[in-house]
Amino acid sequence: MAIPIQFPFLLRFFFLFSLCSFSVSDSDSPNSHQHRVFPRPLIVEYAGVAEVAEEVRLRCGAWRVAGEANNLGEWKTVPEECVEYVKEYMTGKGYLVDLEMxxxxxxxxAKSVKLSDDGKDAWIFDIDETLLSNLPYYAAHGYGLELFDHEKFNDWVETGGAPAVEPSLKLYEDVLNLGFKIILLTGRSERHRSVTVDNLVNAGFKEWDQLILRSSADQGKRAVLFKSEKRNEMEKDGYRILGNSGDQWSDLLGSSLSVRSFKLPNPMYYIP
Amino acid sequence: MAIPIQFPFLLRFFFLFSLCSFSVSDSDSPNSHQHRVFPRPLIVEYAGVAEVAEEVRLRCGAWRVAGEANNLGEWKTVPEECVEYVKEYMTGKGYLVDLEMxxxxxxxxAKSVKLSDDGKDAWIFDIDETLLSNLPYYAAHGYGLELFDHEKFNDWVETGGAPAVEPSLKLYEDVLNLGFKIILLTGRSERHRSVTVDNLVNAGFKEWDQLILRSSADQGKRAVLFKSEKRNEMEKDGYRILGNSGDQWSDLLGSSLSVRSFKLPNPMYYIP
Structure with a gap:
């Protein structure tokens, strides 16, 4: 995935600094009128550097969008050249505007759907990067550059301090007020039920019909299978799954699909 | 969809020009030292205008990505505020880099798949905005701002002059060389078979197993149903559909799904 750009990038910097030192020694010479040419190589090279930066931005943007469109094969870490891009995206306006969209x-x-009065119209929400944000954790772990570390991540989960994904909290409240039954379906382990409930409530998610976590029997299953099985059980219980919100395609694909699925942005990690 | 920004945008311009005329008349006064303040409101306002432009760029980027992730409901035309963004994307590097990705x-x-030797491993390609580019047509019709006009578009199809989507031509040749059977599945009408074949060949697509167009019986069917039915027939004919490339989610979703699907970018139109 990572197309190596470091070498030409460094070469350009080398070229830049050679020109600088040449210009500086030149400006030390008595030909003071030559002083005027000093900034020129800087400007030319700045454009060159900006051009490379623009190319990386385009490539990393293409990589991010390919992920959102489910075009990427399984990936373990953010491509090295895209770490700065992902950081800027996650901490700048880009991520928020995408979430709001x-x-x-x-x-x-949700508003366009006519609900039945049997209380069986359901909306599924994933938790991590859908209702709760682990951005504070990922900010301390390279925004996806580091290989996922279960133990460290579990320590973070156990703090119970994940903030709400604000645009999802708004959707959650709207969907609840419209009369959907809310089902939370997460890859988190059953042993984190209590801390997850506390975290959700503290973040503003106060009410749901079911909270489904991975039981010991579900450990080791691929997320797409685990979540399909649970959706299948919901259908057997009579639920009509009308909406499904998740930041991973494995939240949304498989079988017993929702009528409409909504893929929230996440360029930091991939769960198969 | 289109969040109206025209009013505040114009207001800002109005503000900009009022400040300009004020500064100009001020610089006509004998207090020539005040001349120095002249560019300041310009700069301040330029930042304001750039800020609005950046917000529109972010919103239109979010709209485009939401489309690629299949988060948008059915849409008929590009949101008015995004026409310039879409034009820049399609004619600049963005579209090409995304296609290449x-x-x-x-x-x-494709390279990772182990093919059988029965000649039944298939790769499906859609045609419009997948193998052939209608960008010359859309450039003359507002890059998706105008409502789709079947008659005018058919006139364009009948010129047979659509160029290849270059990164798709490369993939096509690679997939062909790997031994996949290529099936072209398009929403174009059967009456355009001949001009479509000529156009494909002239654009460099020389070989395929089947070219499936809409017969009269398929007219009026939603694309997602038409294409699902055709994929189902392929499966009945013994094909294993391993790859599917299309610029519309209706090329890729439904039933008899491909093992992997690849969504090519297209922010200009939506086919349900």
């Missing part, structure tokens, strides 16, 4: 589309759809 | 991922997957 997905919530708005989901809300429009 | 999808082709590269598809090629990596």
């Amino acid at each position: 997905v919530s708005k589309e989901a809300e429009e759809y | 999808v082709s590269k991922e598809a090629e990596e997957y």
